Amino acid sequence: MDSNQDDGAYLRRNMRGKVFWNPTTIPASERGKHIIRMDLNECPHPPSPAAIAAMQAHADKINRYPDGTCPEITERLSKLNGVPAAQIIWGSGSTQLLKSIMEVVIAPGENLVSPSLLWHRFHGVYEVLDADVTIVPNHADATIDVGGMISAIGNNTRLAVVITPNNPTGLMLGEDDIHRVCADTPENVLLFIDEAYHEFAVHAGGVDALEIVKQRKGPWVVSRTFSKAYALAGARLGYAYCSSEEIANALRMITSTFNISAFAEVGALAALDDPEYTKFILGSNATERTRIIEGLKALGCAPLQSVTNFVSADTGVPGEEVVRDMRARGIRIARLHDAGFENYIRISMGQPDDTDACLVSLKEVLENLRGG
Known part of the structure; x- marks a missing residue:
């Protein structure tokens, strides 16, 4: 079928002429x-042999939709990290969650503050949102300029994005910087910390950012995933801790009821049981x-x-x-x-x-x- 040169007229202005990036x-x-x-x-x-066995044993049940709230693993993580179960949400990998988090906060033209050097997908999401993005250059050594990000927050800022450890640098924020960004980000700005590589940071001697951000007075979301340290990238299971049930429910509205694979929760539970x-x-x-x-x-x-x-x-x-x-x-x-x-x-x-x-x-x- 011939393409219609006028098709772009039906697309939102910020979505016209885009080239799909698929790594x-x-x-x-x-x-x-x-x-x-x-x-x-x-x-x-x-994945863990236990996770493989659990997913194989579940194969005869994939004719049924799974419970997208992942109740068993939600309760497990709630007890482990002290965040109420109602404030933990799930997505098809943390990739889906990062887009959803921004969608529930940023309206077209509203401002978010972000480091310049971060996973390429973030910039794509910024374009989809048609957000007013303030990009703060990383330091010459590629670390995130926390002070610069805080200074860049203005009256129209709704969201501050922080990644630790960061992709593509692999560098993590130190304890002082995490405390600073949590304390100095205004209470009317949602602080989003992506921790897809959390387990690696802790293994390397880093701090648990969640324990620090829980002390914050303003709103926050921390996202993590089972894709990396648990070898479940193909299962597509990411999750986020939220500062309130209201934020969690807004994210549930965006991420859909049917976004979790039937294999994902059983595999993740088994992986957690095989430390x-x-x-x-x-x-x-x-x-x-x-x-x-x-x-x-x-x-x-x-x-x-x-x-x-x-x-x-x-x-x-x-x-x-x-x-x-x-x-x-x-x-x-x-x-x-x-x-x-x-x-x-x-x-x-x-x-x-x-x-x-x-x-x-x-x-x-x-x-x-x-x-x-």
Whole structure:
């Protein structure tokens, strides 16, 4: 069917002429081949054997809709973290939640404050909302400028966005900065803290941001996920703690009744019941992260000191070209899109053999691009 050049007239002004960005795309040239995936910050290990068994045992029940409120795991998390069950909500991964959180707060033209260097998807959501966005540049070392963000909040600001640890830097906020952003964000502004990599931060010695934000007088939401440390990215289960039931109910209205997979809750419950396996994931991730960081240094790169399951580094050459040439060698890595960070690549942790292959290929790619 021929496209109609007038179709754009029926779209909202801010949605016209958009190009769809989908980092999960597997092109035809890669299908059926052995591709080393180190670009999506996935866990390279399968889920806990207990989680796999639980989901398999649930297979004969997927003719029925699951309870989208995830009652069993909600009660578990409520007891673990001291947040009332009515203030915990669920989404199809934390990706759905970040969009929903902004939708219930920001009307077109209203202001939100955000760091400049953050997951690319955030910028897409800002465009969909048609928000008035105040972008606060990160510090030269890629850390979030907390003071700059607080200073940028104005009379029309409704939302402040903070990510710790941050993607794509892998850097976490220190305890003092978390206290500061919680205390100094005005009480009429909702503070949204995305903690998709929470478990990695705690494993690396970071603080639990939720325990600090719960002391805040103004409204807040903290989002987390089972995709990363629990190896359940394909199950699509994210959740958020809210400062009030009113905020939680507004989010439930946006996220839909039927947004949770029948497998998601049973798999997540089983994963929570297998803490030793989660320790294995976090420990093996830390080992490979150290290998990647040291390997990047040996190749003349300047890696950021990530605490997550990925590492970003300045290669000295355009990151887009490095990604292209690595992909030609069957290894998928990512790059940073932000101004000032064009020479940065981002490598997700893999298994030991993946690390070996990545560093060998990266050495060849960098030598070629550097002309040496």
